[in-house]
Amino acid sequence: MNNSVRVFAPASVANVAVGFDILGFALDSPGDEITVSFSDRESGGLKITAIHGADNKLPLVVEKNTAGFAAQQLLRHLGKEDLAIDMEIHKKMPFGSGLGSSAASAAAGVMAVNALLDHPLSKEEILHFAVLGEQIADGAYHADNVAPSLLGGMILIRNNEDLDVHQLPIPDDLYAAVVHPEVEVLTKDARDVLSDKICLKQSIEQGGNLAAFILGLMKADYDLLSRSLKDVIIEPQRAKLIPQFYEVKNAAISASALGCSISGAGPSIFALCKGLETAQKVGAAMEKAFTQAQIENQLYISKINQHGAVVIE
Template identity: 50%
Template sequence: MEKDCVHVFAPATVANIVCGFDVLGFALDEPGDEVTLRRTDKTGVHLVNITGDGGRLPREAEKNTVSASVMTFLKHIGRTGIGVEIELHKQMPVGSGLGSSAASTVAGLFAINTLLGSPLSRRDLLPFAIQGEALACGHGHADNVAPALLGGITLVRSYEPLDVIALPAPQSLYAAVVFPHVDVPTRDARQMIRTKVSLKEAVVQWGNIAGLVSGLFTADYDLIGRSMHDVLIEPTRAILIPEFYEMRKLAMDAGALGFGISGSGPSVFAFVQSRETAARITSAIQSHLMQQGIESNGYVSGINLEGPREVNS
């Protein structure tokens, strides 16, 4: 059934999960972004309001990931003759490494699909979300948009053709997430990555990815922790994040299974086995950062299995 107005929340995500660069990610309960779509008599897609971005996001409909993705969706299903107004409410930091652009894009796509009676499945929306990431970051990858759209933990097995696998989330797996208020642009962080690696390093990396996936399937928390090591990307990106190794020591000393960078940073996260431990680690890291003169946001979350959802306006 088609609707006149839809209000949608889409979650933040942690991409890579340390060793799974560009292929692994999971959805958080919070933070996230919200999008409101309304039908209008004026044909076309109109981006009428953005809040919470500090003026950083483009206001032109063709350049903003939300409205541009909605345009592509409408063209695909042959509904370019309708009119919609879009409001984007950013409730998570831009440039945080928590999939900010992915959350916005997914919220917009889920909203327009819901508004028009859900002609496509969530998985059918993935290619449009990836195109939105390309517009935002210059690189169309699915490690953020897949968990934001499908919920849970996802593995991008292949991009050509696109093949995304839902992985199980052990019941007692929680995340402690901290976003330090420092600037690490995604494009800059990606440009620092080596384009060639040694076979020895590659073997270590794919062994850890396989171990992490196996640990998720068997709910082997010790194996999950042992596998959360990155020899390819983290050593370079950690340079851009102040106090990274100090934060990791605090987390591991407090009982974390593993610790690493969320996406391209500067956010960091730890996997733990209880919400209480996650809260304790988040508080300890934020206190340490404050002592160094660095403000931060902290989040404690389970694995969000739902993904985007319609909410009351």
């Protein structure tokens, strides 16, 4: 076994417009890094020794921390919860961004401990424990951020309860432009604005868009992807929570994005694009729309990250 392991887990975009709570994909950056190491402490168990870059917003208590709890549950499952292990968390992505910050921490935490113990379980087998960690943050057992962050790729979640998750094929030239504005959207508020009723016409249209989007990925049909990336249920309800949303979306579409929508619960906005040059052009247009409204923002350009969480040292 290693004496120390450092793991990076990437940010993720959930929902992907047409797949509310059932689609998500991983980015190359930003992301979180976590280091775990065996300790010579007399007292056993997992201990979070330091959290960097979080402005004292995250708890050091293992049971209240997404990374700590996920790792602890894995150790308990393996019958190794008495091992003295120290964990150091490096938060390198914004909170409440709609980019799966807590999920990245959970994925990195469970991946790091699994690697420290010389990989007794596969990534697929540790997904459950990462989801348990994410559940600490939002109270729900769902994998639309955790699964992409841990496993990589574009993930379809057929069923959250059973973690029936599947990686979808990714066209070679598919890129994402993601802009995170410096505004706050609470996940609770983003959930509260949603109606629990939809009309039959909306259900049919959204179902057709989801099916066609998956087919577009499989066939690398960018025109079909573009026609399909239209959310007729969730986006219209949440758009009002994000200042300049439609201005940013229109700027992305005008710059040749395949489609543009809200990342997770927001406030980040993502656009899928064909080719790096187009993604850069689209990202610049989205940035400009926010900047003209005097809203600070950060731009991330990325292919779909197909590796997910990785050991970096």
